[in-house]
Amino acid sequence: MGKLIVSLSPHAHGTDTVERNMYGVIIALMPALLVSFYFFGLGSVIVTATSVAACVFFEWAISKYILKQARNTVLDGSAVLTGLLLAFNLPSNLPIWIIIIGALFAIGVAKMTFGGLGNNLFNPALVGRAALLVAFPAQMTTWPKVGQLGSYLDAETGATPLSIMKEAIKSGDASVLDQLPSSLDLFLGNHPDGAGAMGEICAIALLIGLAYMLWKKIITWHIPVSIIATVFIFAGLLHLANPAYADPFSVILSGGLMLGAIFMATDYVTSPMTAKGQLIYGVAIGFLTVVIRNWGAYPEGMSFAILIMNAFTPLINNYVKPKRFGEVPAKS
Amino acid sequence: MNIRTFSIGGIHPEENKLTHEAVTQVAALPKQAIFPLSQHIGAPAKPVVQKGDKVKVGTMIAEAGGFVSAPIFSSVSGTVFKIDTAIDATGYRKPVIIINVEGDEWEETIDRSDKLETVEAHPELTPEEIVTRIKNAGVVGMGGACFPTFIKLTPPPTAKAECVIINAVECEPYITADFRLMMEHADEILVGLELLMKGAKVTTGYIGIETNKMPAIELLTQKCAEKFAGSPYTVEVVPLKQRYPQGGEKQLVDAVIHRQVPAPPAIPVNVGAIVQNVGTAFAVYEAVMKHKPLFERYTTVTGKRLKNPGNFLVRMGTPMQDLIEACGGMPEGDNKLLAGGPMMGKALTSTEVPICKGTNSVTIISDDEARRKEPQPCIRCAKCVGACPMGLEPYLLAKLSEVKNWERAEHEDIVSCIECGSCQFTCPAHRPLLDNIRQGKATVMGIIRSRAAKK
Numbered sequence: 187m188g189k190l191i192v193s194l195s196p197h198a199h200g201t202d203t204v205e206r207n208m209y210g211v212i213i214a215l216m217p218a219l220l221v222s223f224y225f226f227g228l229g230s231v232i233v234t235a236t237s238v239a240a241c242v243f244f245e246w247a248i249s250k251y252i253l254k255q256a257r258n259t260v261l262d263g264s265a266v267l268t269g270l271l272l273a274f275n276l277p278s279n280l281p282i283w284i285i286i287i288g289a290l291f292a293i294g295v296a297k298m299t300f301g302g303l304g305n306n307l308f309n310p311a312l313v314g315r316a317a318l319l320v321a322f323p324a325q326m327t328t329w330p331k332v333g334q335l336g337s338y339l340d341a342e343t344g345a346t347p348l349s350i351m352k353e354a355i356k357s358g359d360a361s362v363l364d365q366l367p368s369s370l371d372l373f374l375g376n377h378p379d380g381a382g383a384m385g386e387i388c389a390i391a392l393l394i395g396l397a398y399m400l401w402k403k404i405i406t407w408h409i410p411v412s413i414i415a416t417v418f419i420f421a422g423l424l425h426l427a428n429p430a431y432a433d434p435f436s437v438i439l440s441g442g443l444m445l446g447a448i449f450m451a452t453d454y455v456t457s458p459m460t461a462k463g464q465l466i467y468g469v470a471i472g473f474l475t476v477v478i479r480n481w482g483a484y485p486e487g488m489s490f491a492i493l494i495m496n497a498f499t500p501l502i503n504n505y506v507k508p509k510r511f512g513e514v515p516a517k518s
Numbered sequence: 519m520n521i522r523t524f525s526i527g528g529i530h531p532e533e534n535k536l537t538h539e540a541v542t543q544v545a546a547l548p549k550q551a552i553f554p555l556s557q558h559i560g561a562p563a564k565p566v567v568q569k570g571d572k573v574k575v576g577t578m579i580a581e582a583g584g585f586v587s588a589p590i591f592s593s594v595s596g597t598v599f600k601i602d603t604a605i606d607a608t609g610y611r612k613p614v615i616i617i618n619v620e621g622d623e624w625e626e627t628i629d630r631s632d633k634l635e636t637v638e639a640h641p642e643l644t645p646e647e648i649v650t651r652i653k654n655a656g657v658v659g660m661g662g663a664c665f666p667t668f669i670k671l672t673p674p675p676t677a678k679a680e681c682v683i684i685n686a687v688e689c690e691p692y693i694t695a696d697f698r699l700m701m702e703h704a705d706e707i708l709v710g711l712e713l714l715m716k717g718a719k720v721t722t723g724y725i726g727i728e729t730n731k732m733p734a735i736e737l738l739t740q741k742c743a744e745k746f747a748g749s750p751y752t753v754e755v756v757p758l759k760q761r762y763p764q765g766g767e768k769q770l771v772d773a774v775i776h777r778q779v780p781a782p783p784a785i786p787v788n789v790g791a792i793v794q795n796v797g798t799a800f801a802v803y804e805a806v807m808k809h810k811p812l813f814e815r816y817t818t819v820t821g822k823r824l825k826n827p828g829n830f831l832v833r834m835g836t837p838m839q840d841l842i843e844a845c846g847g848m849p850e851g852d853n854k855l856l857a858g859g860p861m862m863g864k865a866l867t868s869t870e871v872p873i874c875k876g877t878n879s880v881t882i883i884s885d886d887e888a889r890r891k892e893p894q895p896c897i898r899c900a901k902c903v904g905a906c907p908m909g910l911e912p913y914l915l916a917k918l919s920e921v922k923n924w925e926r927a928e929h930e931d932i933v934s935c936i937e938c939g940s941c942q943f944t945c946p947a948h949r950p951l952l953d954n955i956r957q958g959k960a961t962v963m964g965i966i967r968s969r970a971a972k973k
Contacts, residue, residue, distance in 0.1 A: 202901070507911070
């Protein structure tokens with residue numbers, strides 16, 4: 187007879203793994219990735235490949251040579267995911283060396299400095315993007331137009347829906363908004379003159395990813411729904427008050443809002459742990475996004491809103507508790 | 519059909535009810551029976567026999583060792599071989615009485631007939647008499663916790679019982695003993711429920727059964743309608759959605775009557791409910807109506823690699839090895855032997871551990887499933903928070919226990935943990951959450967006790 191194995195209960199385990207979740211998010215990103223290849227062609231392939239390869243390399247090298255971790259986390263999919271999300275935030279004509287610097291900030295500074303997977307305070311891909319935005323403002327705010335499949339560094343750039351909205355607010359002239367593509371075109375990604383970051387051009391591709399992640403129970407609805415609903419309501423009120431503010435449908439379908447709400451704000455490590463906390467976090471991100479978009483220096487506020495709320499996540503975790511079983515109001 | 523369930527958290531483990539259809543067999547008598555003196559919550563029982571004494575089936579061999587305690591009865595006839603120590607389910611050597619089996623001679627007071635006794639035919643059964651008989655027969659909770667049943671029927675003066683809830687949920691994977699018992703002894707169980715209601719002086723009863731046991735739901739619904747129509751009792755069979763840990767007392771009360779038991783030290787009767795396992799209801803019937811003390815029980819012997827898993831009526835004190843042999847022997851290779859199911863069962867260090875009052879299953883986990891996977895870093899996915907049926911934050915409690923921050927752990931309600939294991943089952947990083955929480959909970963409870971003692 188063999189040995190008797192002894193351990194404490196439970197003796198059964200579900201089928202869920204870290205890898206299943208990480209690769210699940212990567213699968214959910216595939217529709218948006220294919221759309222980005224379709225619209226931005228060669229440039230998109232180069233930027234994505236560079237970003238993913240650089241993130242995986244930095245994760246492996248830092249884990250092995252600097253942190254000297256016994257268990258290298260490079261294969262769990264989290265570095266690939268960071269690479270993809272970073273690429274989705276970049277213009278498709280960004281030079282390779284700038285992308286590598288972005289990856290170093292994302293993995294090296296934002297993730298591994300804090301101790302690697304599970305310990306980072308800020309979303310690594312967004313830290314990478316924010317660092318590049320500060321260091322290379324020109325390259326990071328000009329966006330190639332869609333449909334230039336064979337071009338990379340030489341791609342022609344154009345105005346994004348967000349820059350049109352910003353222009354309308356600055357001038358106070360609602361007619362500027364007539365240049366915006368229709369909401370349906372934004373939803374489908376069908377706007378030939380459009381321009382933008384690689385991952386934000388087609389809302390429906392991102393929503394398919396959301397549906398997949400909800401179905402596979404990788405994330406819950408709380409964060410994406412609370413962000414999108416808050417932005418819709420806040421932007422709707424502003425639009426009613428003053429038509430120079432774009433209509434709420436265009437606002438939720440343009441820029442990085444869907445990408446941020448579905449894939450960036452829902453990052454496990456940097457978002458709150460309770461459903462209630464996630465709703466507070468989502469509403470605050472939605473509110474800050476509209477504030478920054480309308481009255482801040484940059485046309486896009488999503489990534490800064492998420493980074494700001496990442497900083498509040500430990501505080502939310504500290505004070506927002508799930509409703510305990512059998513909790514009764516304290517008797518005075 | 520109005521299917522109910524509890525309101526927070528929960529998981530859905532693989533069912534693995536391999537022995538649903540296996541009709542209960544009577545297990546062979548062991549050569550030697552081992553009776554641990556601590557088979558229940560509370561003080562260990564005190565031996566009343568000595569080496570060389572002759573005993574019969576049903577002879578008391580140890581008396582209750584305090585108020586919260588229960589007497590122990592021999593399940594075999596023969597000679598007391600010795601009073602010694604042996605390894606029990608805790609893994610430690612504990613005091614036991616060992617009896618060499620000779621024949622199968624029962625105490626004459628036990629009614630061995632199959633005749634169904636009814637409460638109406640026995641006007642001498644006052645509530646007090648029922649409780650006394652249950653107490654004297656050594657009946658304890660048969661679902662695994664083994665809390666003396668008579669204490670539950672006499673709630674503290676601050677609480678008032680309103681209903682008895684029969685726990686027939688059997689939400690642990692693999693185990694089918696309760697299901698077989700319901701299919702084979704439905705009438706006796708309902709008389710047992712009537713006795714429990716009469717003993718607790720209530721007229722409302724519920725039987726909670728998960729919907730993976732439809733035949734039992736249908737059978738008991740029909741029998742209840744026949745039996746309780748026109749009686750002063752209202753009894754309802756409540757179908758419950760399959761979800762673990764629905765068999766936890768607090769979850770069951772929430773599911774059945776939509777009331778939540780507050781944090782410890784509150785118990786179900788504080789919201790009016792007395793919860794008893796379906797096996798306990800059967801034991802109560804036998805104790806009160808048949809004068810048969812608790813010395814045998816229904817137990818499932820199961821495992822994916824076991825040749826002939828089955829359900830058994832087992833005399834307590836039978837070593838597990840005998841039952842495993844009856845099912846085709848221990849599978850090749852390394853195995854995990856559990857007293858209980860895979861979610862809350864105890865892993866044993868020896869196959870000689872005997873069946874006790876609370877052993878509802880002997881479960882053998884083999885191959886890869888017997889070993890844990892290597893833990894990975896916490897990715898803060900919050901799935902443990904969503905799975906916790908008590909509304910706690912397992913990731914946080916485990917961390918606070920690791921860093922020994924007992925004050926904060928107490929503040930975060932670590933003592934409310936029911937140790938169901940849902941968090942650890944769910945954790946994608948395979949972290950030993952419950953190991954840490956259990957240690958933290960024990961420490962914090964010790965701190966609370968010593969603080970109370972100082973006052």
